Amino acid sequence: MILTKYKLGDLIEPFNKQCNIPNLTIWDISGINSDKEFFEPSKQIGEDTSKYKLVPQNYFACNLMHVGRDMVLPIALNYTANTKIVSPAYTVFKIKNNIPLLINYFYIMLKSSECDRYFWFHTDSSIRDGMSWEDFCDLEIKLPSLSIQQKYVNIYNTIVINQQCYENNLNDLKFICDAYIENLKQTMPSVPIGQYIKRQNIKNGPNGTKNVKGISTSKEFREPTSKVDKNKLSTYKVVKPRQISFVQTTHNEKVFAYAFNNTNEDIVVTPVNEVFSVNEKKLLPEYLSMFFNRTEFDRYARFHSWGSARETFTWEDLINVKIPIPNITIQKSIINIYKIYKQRKQLNEQLKKQLKNVCPILIKGAIDEAKRLKEV
CATH class of the missing domain: 3.90.220.20 (DNA methylase specificity domains)
Known part of the structure; x- marks a missing residue:
């Protein structure tokens, strides 16, 4: 058989x-x-x-x-x-x-x-x-027979090896970014970011945008996970382009959940989230985002969350965060490397998705080949 x-x-x-x-x-x-x-x-x-x-x-x-x-x-x-x-x-x-x-x-x-x-x-x-x-x-x-199984496993393994090679190169880029920041932390003083950020509380109003988003634990805007009436967004907060919003609770999220609006459109978020802008003459939001993306900062945010059932990291906690802030030219150079990393990371996620999608194709190929051999 x-x-x-x-x-x-x-x-x-x-x-x-x-x-x-x-x-x-x-x-x-x-x-x-x-x-x-x-x-x-x-x-x-x-x-x-x-x-x-x-x-x-x-x-x-x-x-x-x-x-x-x-x-x-x-x-x-x-x-x-x-x-x-x-x-x-x-x-x-x-x-x-x-x-x-x-x-x-x-x-x-x-x-x-x-x-x-x-x-x-x-x-x-x-x-x-x-x-x-x-x-x-x-x-x-x-x-199918073991020989046919092995044939399609070999195809799958070849695709996996290529994806993993790409991912390893991606990790090298991430290491460069992290090493750059660690060097800054060792060679220059860290200062509170409160003097460079400004709290925003603009309400959407009755005729505002319906571009409502949630914030994911992967630190990006996403479609809301719960049902939202898009005709009742007047009290929601507006996140304008190049502004940042963050979730104040850290217990359920296990991370500092924030998102940077790098689009050209206004976004609205739940009124319980905080929204702020950055003084871009001194501090670029992309550079600040690099710190927020570090697992080290997730641990910092959870450690400094004050005691409640939900563990809250508030605006007052955020403005006391200290980071090294070099001149804008140095910030841009780090950001450029990080942008390449983000672009390649997104491509790597697409490759992993394609890898998952190819699995049923391989199994169908193995079964069809077995059927053809049976007919012969």
Whole structure:
């Protein structure tokens, strides 16, 4: 048989080994995103992490309870040399030895939206529309021969290598920017930014713009995640071109969530956000944004957030932030390097998206090739 049907339970086996470390931090724990990749740090952890699970190299971790909620199977393959640690709510498993399934071929299968629909269709009727391990193992997949699997895995790996090479060059640019700033911090005094920024509180009014945006944890304007009546934006704050807006809470966001309006149009944001302009004769907003984008500043903002259930970093906290401010010529030179980094970062995200989109094409190619060989 060139194309053979298997139940997942015939191909995979569970792995349930606890880390036995009670005091891990979010930086030690991995989560899984919608792109089916591990990410660190995790958003939150329990008080006692000793029951958190290990994910060795070439093992999978997934959250079977969130298939229906997310309409995707949150799953990732640990293809690194380091053992990862995940929530005890995750299911960890491996491909069985000496079976006709390549690890990377299975991973390519899992990254297709068609596969997500297949898993979602077979979820249970619980509140979260989850899936038990038994139900997961009972699902069926069709596999071509190992030689055909390897052929399409090789194609995928070639694309991945090219994307990773590009990403490594991107990281080099980021390192140059960070090193430049670190050098400035060591060689010149840091001063409070309050003297260079001005708080803005312009209301949109009844006839204002309907260009309403939210602010993402990736520090960009985005479409609002909740429903907004665009006919009732009169109290919203206006963010004019080259102005900055930020979210005052840091507990849920885990970062200093801000966005710089680098468009030519006014943007309106929720009235609870702060908005400010920058004295561009002394300080460029792009240069200031470079500091806000650093994980070091995220830690600073969270540390200096005052005590409440939401942890608030206010305008008064912001104006006391100290950074080195060189002359405009030096700021522009750093910004030019950073702009190249941002442009290439955006291109890299497009490459990663294309990489995800090519997965179902590769799987279809493998199955079609197997069918053709069967007919011959």
